[in-house]
Amino acid sequence: MHREDHFLISRKPYAIDLDSLTRSERDPGKTWAWYSVNAVWFRGRKTQPVACLGTLRTIIDDPAPADAADFLARFTDGRYGGDCHGRWDGENYWGAQKPFEIDLHLAQLQPMLANYPAVPPGYDGWWTFQSTR
Template sequence: MIRETKFLISRKQFAIDLSTVTGEQHKRGDRYAFSGTANAVWYRRQNGVTRACLGSLMLFSHYLPEPLDVDDPRAILSANLDGRYGGDCHARWDGENYWGSQKPFEMDLHLMLLEPMLADYPVIPDGYDGWWTYQAQR
């Protein structure tokens, strides 16, 4: 992934909770494979409506030339990771409609993060590091 300082919704960027970056790696011939996850938040736009999203990212690569420092979240995120699946959205808020858990406690927790996030667009919420993208640098 690449860490960018400027937010552009077209770059499909994520703000990541670095304390949740986890994973395992193993040797694969003369290369290394890594598989992990991280919690993240992001913005997406559909039909002109901006949405604040929260969920998880799959972090993986099957062919890394060198092992990763699995104790350093930024080293993991900076690796050449495969981002074909993007984020797995668990909750979304567009200012009017909520999509996600129907458990009242979980819904409240989600909206406590998503409502101010959308209101302060495109601010990165406290506790998250961003903006990270799988897209190649321009």
């Protein structure tokens, strides 16, 4: 992935929480592991955006990424996009089923959509898989 200075919804950018890099457990003897970062993004059309939150995850070979920036530099296959955990279009919510989780998601997604296309506080944006222009 690479970082862009401005937002273009057509480039399918992500804003990343650079402090959220996590490693999933891996089988002993393997030379790779699953890593992920929390992310938020907009999809849809520029006139009707949808705010999404979730994770970006992929397998990274050893050595382990030093930090989120290293993870993003080594994350080159974006064909599957992010794992969406919640989505808000201004009228309808899709995602979690537990009321507490829904409230947490909407507390983040509603202001995100209201401030479209600004990068939400606590996130670094915009990152994309698309080739550099």
